[in-house]
Amino acid sequence: MRPLHVGPYEVWPPVVLAPMAGITNAAFRQLCREQGGGLYVCEMITTVALVERNPKTLKMIAFGPDERPRSLQLYGVDPDVTAKAVRIVVEKDLADHIDLNFGCPVPKVTRRGGGSALPWRRRLFAKIVRQAVAAAGDVPVTVKMRKGIDDDHLTYREAGLIAQESGVAAVALHGRTAAQRYSGTADWDAIADLKQHLDVPVLGNGDIWEGADALRMLAHTGADGVVVGRGCLGRPWLFRDLEAALTGRGTEPTLPALGEVAAMMRRHAELLCGVFPTERDACTDFRKHVAWYLKGFPVGGDVRRALAMVSSLAELDDQLAVLDGALPFPQDALGQPRGRTNSPGKVALPYGWLDTRDDESVPEGAELADSGG
Incomplete structure (x- = not known):
């Protein structure tokens, strides 16, 4: 190579x-x-x-x-x-x-x-x-x-x-x-x-x-x-x-457990805070990524919705703490299209x-x- x-x-x-x-x-x-x-x-x-x-x-x-x-x-x-x-x-x-x-x-x-x-x-x-x-x-x-x-x-x-x-x-x-x-x-x-x-x-x-x-x-x-x-x-x-x-x-x-994915989500939001003028703006931008990070994990709709509505890192931390960090990565999500799959x-x-x-x-x-x- x-x-x-x-x-x-x-x-x-x-x-x-x-x-x-x-x-x-x-x-x-x-x-x-x-x-x-x-x-x-x-x-x-x-x-x-x-x-x-x-x-x-x-x-x-x-x-x-x-x-x-x-x-x-x-x-x-x-x-x-x-x-x-x-x-x-x-x-x-x-x-x-x-x-x-x-x-x-x-x-x-x-x-x-x-x-x-x-x-x-x-x-x-x-x-x-x-x-x-x-x-x-x-x-x-x-x-x-x-x-x-x-x-x-x-x-x-x-x-x-x-x-x-x-x-x-x-x-x-x-x-x-x-x-x-x-x-x-x-x-x-x-x-x-x-x-x-x-x-x-x-x-x-x-x-x-x-x-x-x-x-x-x-x-x-x-x-x-x-x-x-x-x-x-x-x-x-x-x-x-x-x-x-x-x-x-x-x-x-790589097959990260949900706890590792949560840590990556937190890192992502933290980095966004260095790009956007306010923490709220950064967290608002982060919301679009939530469904992609959780794709395939057995996480309930209420938790997903709450994560997709966070406005601060503190709120994000609270919601990530609800997740079961031991949940294994969903292997059936491997090799599958992500994002747009329009006709x-x-x-x-x-x-x-x-x-x-x-x-x-x-x-x-x-x-x-x-x-x-």
Whole structure:
């Protein structure tokens, strides 16, 4: 197993935390980094919000003092605005690595021609990536994308080659189309196909639930690393398991008893207090994680609801004390999807989007003002 190289940076083990809206803030990234090595990407930042110096967006670009390389994902549809945003990142020394988002399947993004819809317009895609790489200078730029809009409109191979020719340091492929959203099974064959066509590192994303899954994906695809998203929700120790698997120390999953999970929950909330302006804000943000941490454990609805309504660390401590710390980890929750598991559906696109692939004009109203997704 070789380290992953992203420009001048060596990433070991070759694991990348995917940016997730409302999840991958500095606190969650630190929690995961305490478990194992890798590259940890902050929440998605929109280019227009960065260019306009949106206060909320600027606060989201926060990294720990020992977080290196600092990895930031940008979402943009306008090549000129994207280039301006990249120049700000470089000139203000906001990050060491920039990832470009062409994988988001959310309707509010694709109906504007952004995210996973954008590579269909190959000339616009090329222009965005080319200008971003030129503006970045020595800062490595990577691209994250999906297979395409749907099975009849696949773009990943051509987009990967365009990105490589434009000078990106690596390409990450989520083995699903936009139409699949987060349903079904990721197509690892597509990742293997892309790897065969590119010289730059290729990262595989999709259905990494356990350390053993990472080994299977790398063996199946020949990819240079794995990208992990939903699998770590409520399980930050997954990065411990990934490091063990990828360094040859074994693939047995970590099975923390409920008491250990409770300690991890407390640590998570404590770290959030260092990110949010008030303890109440931090605990409010923590609430969304409760169901993921308790997934599969026989914990009653009243306790779950109480934990999902805490407003202070003291309240959290009181509720965690109610849990039976000796309860074993539910092994039937292993290898199972976590987070979003929505159904496939028709992709929302701008009018006439599929009529041509060579229109490089920027769709009207395409840019998003809100960072984080």
